[in-house]
Amino acid sequence: MTLDRVAARTPDGHTLFSDLSLAFGRERTGVVGRNGAGKTTLLRLIAGLSEPVEGAVARAGRVGFLQQDAGPAPEATVAAALGAAGGLAVLARVLAGEGSADDLTEADWTLEARMADALGAVGLAGLDPARPVGSLSGGEQTRLRLAALLLDAPDLLVLDEPTNHLDREGRAIVDAALARWKGGAVIISHDRALLRGMDRIVELSALGAATYGGGYELYAERKAAERAAAEHGLEVAARDVDRAGREGQRAAEKKARRDRAGRAFAARKSEPKILLGAMAERAENSGGRENRLAARRAAEAAEALAGARARVERVRALDIPLPTTGLAAGRTVLVLEAVARDAPDGRRIVGPVSLRLTGPGRLAVTGANGTGKTTLLRLMAGELAPTAGRVERPAPAAFLDQQTALLRPDETLIGAWRRHNPGATPNAAHAALARFLFRNEAAQRRVDTLSGGERLRAGLACVMTGALPPQLLILDEPTNHLDLDSLAAVESALAAWDGALVVVSHDADFLAAIGVDRTVDLT
Structure with a gap:
């Protein structure tokens, strides 16, 4: 795969990159860069889903592309998601003695073994080919889509954030599958554990592409x-x-x-x-x-x-300034006494959980996908009422979910800030947003134009810069969709903050960086 002096622009004419020349072979390449630098656009060019406005892309092999949040319909079967439904049907007809001459010619007697190998490589061994995709968890669906690529065996894998939304086990499985992959791979990721296994890192910016040999640690040193x-x-x-x-x-x-x-x-x-x-x-x-x-x-x-x-x-690294809270070391900020939450059908979603958080503690809630981590956070934040037990929040608290739902897509940042801080003046809103790097006209941007990292910064600005900043911050997967620069800024800000934290994250590096000292495991 060769890109020769390639340029790409957004629909409104903004240049993402230009005069970009890169070559990809049988090595694992991690692609990093700030949000908006054009990483996904680059992968679409490599995969042949988009054409450059300038330059040329030459392919000497087959490319398999794993897009973010794009997969088969929920009613599709596992076999269909793997691209094997037709082949399995041919084998079934032949084995039943109903196959035609064409079936006998087309029959792939290695298909079932190769399917088993591909599913086993992503931790889905024994998965029923007839099972509907919609019955799988989000993480299982992502791994199924990766298994489909492994089964197809292209020359170059092109993966856009393959470990996003995966639990720790799922991340480890994907990491191991890519380590065994014999072909080439180009991977957008901010998962530092995954990037450590890369043969090189390509950083994309408006100035072009800079290549760093080795994995994440060497890249970070450089x-x-x-x-x-x-x-x-x-x-x-x-x-x-x-x-x-x-x-x-x-x-x-x-x-x-x-x-x-x-x-x-x-x-x-x-x-x-x-x-x-x-x-x-x-x-x-x-x-x-x-x-x-x-x-x-x-x-x-x-x-x-x-x-x-x-x-x-x-x-230059980004900087996110969080205000001091003056939280006393002995003050209780959160109490859960045998808290549980049931579904309407009586099924237990999470609990019972009991804990007490005092002072500027750092609590991580961990567990596999589907164990109720987000539900527990919503119970802590008061967004859900417990089916059993009691929740107490003696200190002011704020909750930021994965989608930063406290921001409305059709409002400006100024509007969002003033909605969360009623009575404040426009000047106060501008000053608060400027502290979080939304200066001048940037404060008038609509929420639906923001990247993941910008949404998190905007959400923090809205809840942290009012007259009474929270002493307890509850965060659900705050690192999803962050680029490495934004991730480092969030880590630095939270590590230095003097308030209490409750965090759901599958990123071990992130949890270590913010100083987590307690863990509640829901597995």
Whole structure:
């Protein structure tokens, strides 16, 4: 797979990337970059689902594409999702003695064994081919779609966030399946455990693509070094601009002194006019050269400073400032006493769970998909009433779910902030949103135009910057849809925050980074 000087633009004409040249072979490549950099667009170009506006894409093999949240209809069977329904039907007719001559020719006697291998590779061994896809969990459906690709055995796998929404076991299964894969793979992911197994990392930005050999750790080291070098380059460039300014000022002052001395000498009228004219011309030429040299140095220094600022902007980490809460170490913020929640049919969804959270503790709720983690968070936040037991929230709390549902798609950020902070002025809204990097016109953006990372920042701005910021923050899978830069910013902000946290996350790196000290396992 080769991309030669490829460019891609959004429907409104915004350039995502241009003059992009990359080649992919039998290695595992992780694709990273900030939200909006064009990562999914790049994968669609590779898969042949989109065409570049400039440049060319050449394919020398078959490509299999796993898109985010795109799969077979719920009523489809597992066999159909695997692309094997027709082949299994042929085998069934032959084995029943009802097959035609064409059936005998087309029969693939390895199909069932290959299906079993593909399903086993993604942790779905023994899955009934006749089972409806809709009866599987979301994580199982994602793994089924990956099994379909493994069964098809393309030359290049192209995967868009394959571990999103998977529990820890599902992530490990996908990681192991890709480690055994013998072909090429191009994978968009912010899952650092998955990225550690890559042969190289390609970072996409408006400036193009930068390639880093090795997995996530080497990439992170190189990025840190680039960030330090860019900051140092900015300091040097700023000093050069200052020095060029001083040199220009000295040149101007030197010329002014020469001019004054020349006028005083001419006023004495002790030399012939022709000599005085020659001396004046020589002085003017000399002063002009010095001024032009100083101006050129100043322009070069200013250009270097602009370039240094651009490099720093490209690698500078995001910053999300969370306000202090003043939460006392001994204050109780959450109490659950034998809390449980049942479905309308009487089926137990979660519980009973008992716990007490005091001070700025960090509690992780873990468990496989379908064990009731989100339901438990909603009980903690007061969005659901328990079927049994008691929930107590003595401290102000805020809940951010996976979709950041506290934001309405058709409202602006200013409107959302003021809805959550009634009585506040527009100036207060602008100031609060600016602290979360939504400055000036960005504060007027509609919620439905935001990326996943931007939605989380906007949600935090709405609940954390009011007159009474919460002392307890409840977060459901906050790292889903975050790029690596936004992920690092969220980790840094939560690690430094002095409030209490309850978090559902399958990202072990994230839980370690924010300092989780207790775990409730619902498995």
